[in-house]
Amino acid sequence: MKTKKSRLPQPNLYLVGFMGTGKSTHGRALARRLGYRFFDSDQEIEKSQKRPIKTIFAEEGEPYFRKLEQTFIEEGHPPEGCVVSCGGGLVAREGMPEVLQRKGVVIALVASPECILARTSQNPDRPLLQVPDPDQKIRDLLAEREPYYRQAGILVLTDHRRMKEIQNHILRIYRRKQKEWR
Secondary structure, three states: OOOOOOOOOOEEEEEEEOOOOOHHHHHHHHHHHHOOEEEEHHHHHHHHHOOOHHHHHHHHOHHHHHHHHHHHHHHOOOOEOEEEEOOOOHHHOOOHHHHHHHHEEEEEEEOOHHHHHHHHOOOOOOHHHOOOOHHHHHHHHHHHHHHHHHHHOEEEEOOOOOHHHHHHHHHHHHHHHHHHOO
């Protein structure tokens, strides 16, 4: 007689970190590998608001955008079986690291300012970098947000590493945490 194999819980995997660290790119690939649904919080907000993030920032301001982001995390996706790429400033909001930790496994992707600048410099849709000195803006924002990334989840460095290596590392962490999930 066969015994039914117990199914592991499927807590959501939340990827947090600064813009340009690979949250969306790795998130899509990880969702495929896990057989989960993928959500990019920025894209979901753009769909629900029917306008780009850049326009939301310009017309409503960053606090309004951050509230939309928080609402998406709290109620805009299924409670399990998802990989969610979170906006870079999400975890800097009071209480958000704890919200994410209650909802799933949180992994913070990190990269050097030089790497981030190289990855984001050609993208005009980065409203926070539409300033005279984007390199300094990246350094300032990283200094402000780094403690929140550290608090939110396990850090994974994405500088100068192959994509598959990064994804395998994230999957090892996720699977370990998945076994411990309540």
